[in-house]
Amino acid sequence: MLDHRRTAISVAVAATCGLLAAGVVAVGCIAVILGYEQHRLEGGHAAASDLISKMATSSMKALRAAESSVKPECSEATLIALRRLAVASDVIAEFGIRGPGDSLVCTTTEGELEQPFKPEPEDVIVIRDGMVVGLAFNKPVIYPGWVRLRSTIVSTPHFTGVIHPALMKQIRSYELTSIRMLRPGGGSIPILSNGAALAWIEDLLPDSITPDGFSGWLPEQRVLAISRRVPGTEFVAQGIYPVSQLLLANEAALWAISGLCVLVATGAFSFSLPRARRWFALGSRVQRRLSPKAVVCMLQPIVRLDTGEVVGGEMLMRLKDGDQVLQPGDVIPAVLRAKATDLFDSVVAEKASAVLQGLELPDRFKIAVNFFPETLKSGLARQLLATYFRPLKDKGAVVAVEVIEEQMNHEIADRIREIEFDGYEVSLDDFGTGFSNLSSVKNLAPSYLKIDRSFVRDMVAESARRSTLIPEIIQIARAVGAQVVAEGIETADQARLLRDLGAEFGQGFFFGRPMTVGEFQDYLADQLARRQAANVTPALLFNVSPEGRRA
Known part of the structure; x- marks a missing residue:
């Protein structure tokens, strides 16, 4: 019975060793995957921040040049000057000329519009170097009778600049959850966000930490959180990435890890069983x-x-x-x-x-x-x-x-x-x-x-x-x-x-x-007392039954 018990214990110990070894390998491999994903996403945030900084700097440079050197009239000379600025800029895809009531009257692509067009109001009004600048994020570029691509529109007192849609698409490829803009008086507003994850951003990356930046794992929520201030701007690039989402993105690697764990568990069991048997022998x-x-x-x-x-x-x-x-x-x-x-x-x-x-x-x-x-x-x-x-x-x-x-x-x-x-x-x-x-x-x-x-x-x-x-x-x-x-x-x-x-x-x-x-x-004391009390003689010595003797 004891041999069976020891055998069962030995098998249980070897199986535990196999599971522990497989667990260590699995945890190690998953840690490598998550570490790779963190490195990749941090790199994406850095690239997105650089691109956003470039877009902000280049767009304002082009619009300042337009304000300072181009007459705000819908003339051929103005359109040619604006087209030259667009070609020189790697950020502005199209310029527009603003007429009375901030309506759009002319664009470098369409020329003079048949009727002025009132675009959607800006999301944010800021002062840049003494100039009022309006920002409209993720807006459709609409002309009477047809709709063009969505993009970000930057407005100055006399001109508008449409950020190249390809650049906006590139920013989205970096898997940002949200881009926020810090308000001068405190707080921030989302200007580009994944609606499903916006609540996570609000809860996990409050405004108080976004200016300083943050990158790390939040164990209780089981997510990777990244918040990065865009240099030289009021923008903050943010991201929330659940662990499950990151692992599912590496499904093939998970299958490979599963196979490796089976091999490791089998090998550890085979290695441990004879040693466990010897240990419990x-x-x-x-x-x-x-x-x-x-x-x-x-x-x-x-x-x-x-x-x-x-x-x-x-x-x-x-x-x-x-x-x-x-x-x-x-x-x-x-x-x-x-x-x-x-x-x-x-x-x-x-x-x-x-x-x-x-x-x-x-x-x-x-x-x-x-x-x-x-x-x-x-x-x-x-x-x-x-x-x-x-x-x-x-x-x-x-x-x-x-x-x-x-x-x-x-x-x-x-x-x-x-x-x-x-x-x-x-x-x-x-x-x-x-x-x-x-x-x-x-x-x-x-x-x-x-x-x-x-x-x-x-x-x-x-x-x-x-x-x-x-x-x-x-x-x-x-x-x-x-x-x-x-x-x-x-x-x-x-x-x-x-x-x-x-x-x-x-x-x-x-x-x-x-x-x-x-x-x-x-x-000894009991035997001595018995002998003294009974005065035992050799003839009577062995008449005492075994039950009467101490066992």
């Missing part, structure tokens, strides 16, 4: 958790089989992994695969020393500890014993190092003798499962032989002495001067038979499961 989790804070040290009682007295405990460990507690059967293979045995033994030894310092133990109380063969071989085990367990030994405890029989070799045997020289005892663990002979065991001179739990599990009352190797193991122990500890005792019958066979000590769920150091302290 047990080995990686164990390595990340290897610290004294995550290690839980536990003790399992070791009991004298003849008296029932608790004489020691084997130090065992668990590893906290978030809300889970990993068992040794999961942790140890992961440590071996990760080649982290030295780190593991160092962390466990440090934590064991810390928790055992506060434990009140009887004199000569045995504490059995375990090291990996690699730690024994390298000599690190000897250093760890001196650093973390010597204070416990100096307080009167007996520290025994357990060595698994099948892992014994000459290198480890040499290190074991050094450990024995330092005053520590040695216990040959899982005895009977390896291939040690009497000579090699005798040379090692262990203090204890631990009978593997598999022999104890197979015991049957009627055939214990005939069908197991336990008597032979006990004889070997006697021959090398070692005592016997039987592991895996789960019933009173097993305990009684092993006692009768001559095993001195027992360990297993019948006496107590592995427990924390605090629980073990309470367990």
